[in-house]
Amino acid sequence: MVASWDLSNLLDSLSDDLARQLDPQHCVMVGIYTGGVWIARELHRRLGITAPLGELDISFYRDDFSRVGLHPEVRASHLPFALDGRHLILVDDVLYTGRTIRAALNELFDYGRPERVTLAVLVDRGLRELPICPDFVALKLRSHPDEYVKLRGPHPLRLEFLRQDLP
Amino acid sequence: MKTWRMGSGDPQRNAQGRLCHLLTLEGLRDVEIIELLDTAASFLDLGSRTVKKIPLLRGRTIVNLFYENSTRTRSTFELAAKRLSADVLNMAIASSSVNKGETLLDTVDNLLAMQVDGFILRHSEAGAAHLLARHLGEQAWVVNAGDGQHAHPTQALLDLFTIRHLVGPIHERVVLILGDVLHSRVARSLIQGLSILGCPQIRVLGPRTLVPPELVHLGVHVFQDDRAALEGVDVLYALRMQKERMDVQPLPSLEEYHRRFGLTPERIRLAAPGAVILHPGPMNRGVELTSELADGPQALILDQVTHGLALRMAVLARLAGGSG
Numbered sequence: 001m002v003a004s005w006d007l008s009n010l011l012d013s014l015s016d017d018l019a020r021q022l023d024p025q026h027c028v029m030v031g032i033y034t035g036g037v038w039i040a041r042e043l044h045r046r047l048g049i050t051a052p053l054g055e056l057d058i059s060f061y062r063d064d065f066s067r068v069g070l071h072p073e074v075r076a077s078h079l080p081f082a083l084d085g086r087h088l089i090l091v092d093d094v095l096y097t098g099r100t101i102r103a104a105l106n107e108l109f110d111y112g113r114p115e116r117v118t119l120a121v122l123v124d125r126g127l128r129e130l131p132i133c134p135d136f137v138a139l140k141l142r143s144h145p146d147e148y149v150k151l152r153g154p155h156p157l158r159l160e161f162l163r164q165d166l167p
Numbered sequence: 168m169k170t171w172r173m174g175s176g177d178p179q180r181n182a183q184g185r186l187c188h189l190l191t192l193e194g195l196r197d198v199e200i201i202e203l204l205d206t207a208a209s210f211l212d213l214g215s216r217t218v219k220k221i222p223l224l225r226g227r228t229i230v231n232l233f234y235e236n237s238t239r240t241r242s243t244f245e246l247a248a249k250r251l252s253a254d255v256l257n258m259a260i261a262s263s264s265v266n267k268g269e270t271l272l273d274t275v276d277n278l279l280a281m282q283v284d285g286f287i288l289r290h291s292e293a294g295a296a297h298l299l300a301r302h303l304g305e306q307a308w309v310v311n312a313g314d315g316q317h318a319h320p321t322q323a324l325l326d327l328f329t330i331r332h333l334v335g336p337i338h339e340r341v342v343l344i345l346g347d348v349l350h351s352r353v354a355r356s357l358i359q360g361l362s363i364l365g366c367p368q369i370r371v372l373g374p375r376t377l378v379p380p381e382l383v384h385l386g387v388h389v390f391q392d393d394r395a396a397l398e399g400v401d402v403l404y405a406l407r408m409q410k411e412r413m414d415v416q417p418l419p420s421l422e423e424y425h426r427r428f429g430l431t432p433e434r435i436r437l438a439a440p441g442a443v444i445l446h447p448g449p450m451n452r453g454v455e456l457t458s459e460l461a462d463g464p465q466a467l468i469l470d471q472v473t474h475g476l477a478l479r480m481a482v483l484a485r486l487a488g489g490s491g
Contacts, residue, residue: 057209060221069488070223074209110218 005139007157010122011039014138015046018089018120021136027087027118030054032104033075035093035151039122042157043091054079056090061103083112093151095121098132123159125149178300188300188309189482191318192359200363204328206481207474213250214473224253224487230278231257233289233312234271239448239472240312240322244287247479253487256283271295272302283307285486293317293352308486316350321482322447323356325475327364329467330402332474334443338365341399341439344387345428346406346455347377353447354406358385372396373428393428397437404445405430405455421454430456435465443467 018024024047031040037055044053059074090104101119108114120136125143141161143149148162179188186199213219229248233241241257248255256278275286285308288296293315300309313319330337342361348354348371361369362385371378372390382389390396397403408424430444444456444466452458460466 059209060223065223065488070206070484074206076209076212078212106222110221111216 005159007122007159010138010159011042011046014120014122014136015043017136018043019047022087022089022118024049024089027051027089028054028081028083029089029091030056030079030104030108031091032100033057035122035153036091038151038153038157039093040091041154043089043120052080054081056104056107058100058103058107061107063099063103077107079111083108083114085113085115087116087118088114089118089120091120093122094149095119095124095132095134095137096127096149098128098130101132102130122151123149178297181305187305187486188296188303188311189320189486190296190300190309190311192320192323192356192363193318195363197363197365200324200327200360203324203478203481203485204331206484207324207328207478208332210250210477210480210484211474214476220250220252222252223484224248224251227253227284227487228282229253229255229285229287229483230283231255231287232260232274232278233258233287234260234295235289235291235313237289237313239475240289243472243475244310244312244321244479244483247476247483250476251480251483251487253284253483271299275299275302279303279307285310285483287312289313291315310482310486313352316352316355318356319352319447320356320360321475321479322353323360324482325471325478326353326357326404326445326447327360328474328478329445329471333467333470334402337361338367340366340401341368341370342366342402342404343370343372343390343396343400343438344404344406345372345430346408348373348382348387348406349377349379350409351406354404355385357404358387362386370396370400374424393434394437397434400438401442402445403430403435403438403442405450407447407449408451408454410451421451425454429454430460432457432459435460445471448472 027049028051029040029044029049031037033055040053055078057075057077059071092100119134121134123139123141124134124137125141127145150160152158152160177194179186179190181187231241231245245255245257286299287310288299289312294317295314296309296311303309311318311320327337330340334340344354358369369387370390371382371387372393375391378389380389408421435442444460446455446468448468450461452461
């Protein structure tokens with residue numbers, strides 16, 4: 001481990017940014033399994049969003065299915081609201097290549113047509129492979145592909161930044 | 168009775184031991200079955216979405232190769248493939264080259280030349296799916312959708328799914344299979360699946376000609392007396408009585424069968440409280456079970472159909488994924 005952060009501060013600042021620039025009461029929120037759901041739960045509570053939190057498992061929409069197959073632990077996505085015409089805040093823990101967000105957007109549009117989708121992430125570690133840009137970021141990191149940024153949780157939430165070559 | 172003997176190596180696995188065809192439940196590990204059932208559970212919710220398709224098998228081509236009639240199995244495989252976004256070719260065998268003497272493997276080679284990715288095979292000969300799998304190796308995958316009296320693994324998996332999903336853990340439930348166990352590929356696969364998942368007691372009940380004592384070699388308890396067989400049973404699995412076999416097999420008449428072994432409200436009361444009824448379909452009302460029971464709350468027959476779709480999606484996703 002080369003670094004650790006106070007997650008509570010990061011979550012507060014992310015939540016404050018969202019509250020300042022959006023109208024959270026009129027938004028719905030969806031977290032991406034697994035880490036994105038943990039972060040979304042924190043934001044959902046802090047922002048006092050009334051609509052229940054949605055949870056998205058993007059396994060069925062991954063672009064590496066041909067190579068690696070289905071992940072053994074697929075959970076059902078659960079969107080307890082109609083998406084049509086809503087402003088949706090999509091939440092993930094670590095934004096990296098952008099492929100997860102691509103898959104998440106494809107899945108969301110199979111549920112309906114949101115009026116707007118805003119992307120909020122805890123960490124943007126760069127190294128994008130797709131033209132995807134977050135709207136809200138709590139922490140920007142400059143990372144190398146060999147490094148490893150991972151959110152552990154849910155109790156307590158802990159952000160790890162590791163080098164692959166370390167034991 | 169024809170039985171398929173496995174040669175050297177397991178024909179449903181590749182050299183690395185990975186499952187690359189689904190031919191039989193024989194030789195599957197419990198974790199492999201559980202993983203398929205869990206995957207099926209995750210597909211179950213898709214049916215309630217407006218857009219029921221997911222892109223997992225986009226661009227793949229799957230052939231439904233049915234040498235025997237089947238409505239439910241063929242249509243659920245077709246729908247399963249389509250919900251995964253695959254293209255499906257339904258081979259109408261009765262009107263195809265088979266009638267001109269083309270063999271199974273010639274037919275398949277022609278289809279392979281059209282770059283198909285997988286075959287779903289229903290055939291009257293036991294071992295047909297194994298033959299096809301050996302022929303294809305890893306060029307394309309094969310799902311056995313019923314071969315003669317040998318195996319029908321996806322039916323058994325959807326039955327296991329239904330029990331696990333709506334009744335409870337299989338290692339805690341007593342299951343009774345009623346009817347023509349001897350000739351039933353459904354029963355054979357189900358017994359294998361129940362054994363692998365640790366079902367504490369598998370019972371069979373039926374006329375002596377159809378449930379001979381030798382069935383104990385499959386690890387089942389053989390009953391001819393309905394009262395003893397039904398006591399404490401959680402799951403009643405009624406096999407379809409094949410009217411077409413009545414002429415050639417030493418069976419009692421259908422009326423006689425119903426009187427002695429058919430499921431009736433009176434008979435059900437002998438089973439454990441809350442016992443459920445499964446049937447692989449299509450059912451003969453008034454033979455395997457009464458209409459009243461078939462339409463009653465204890466019958467999970469339509470749930471089996473719903474689960475069959477999700478389960479077949481899981482099987483196709485399992486075979487098609489990670490092979491590129």
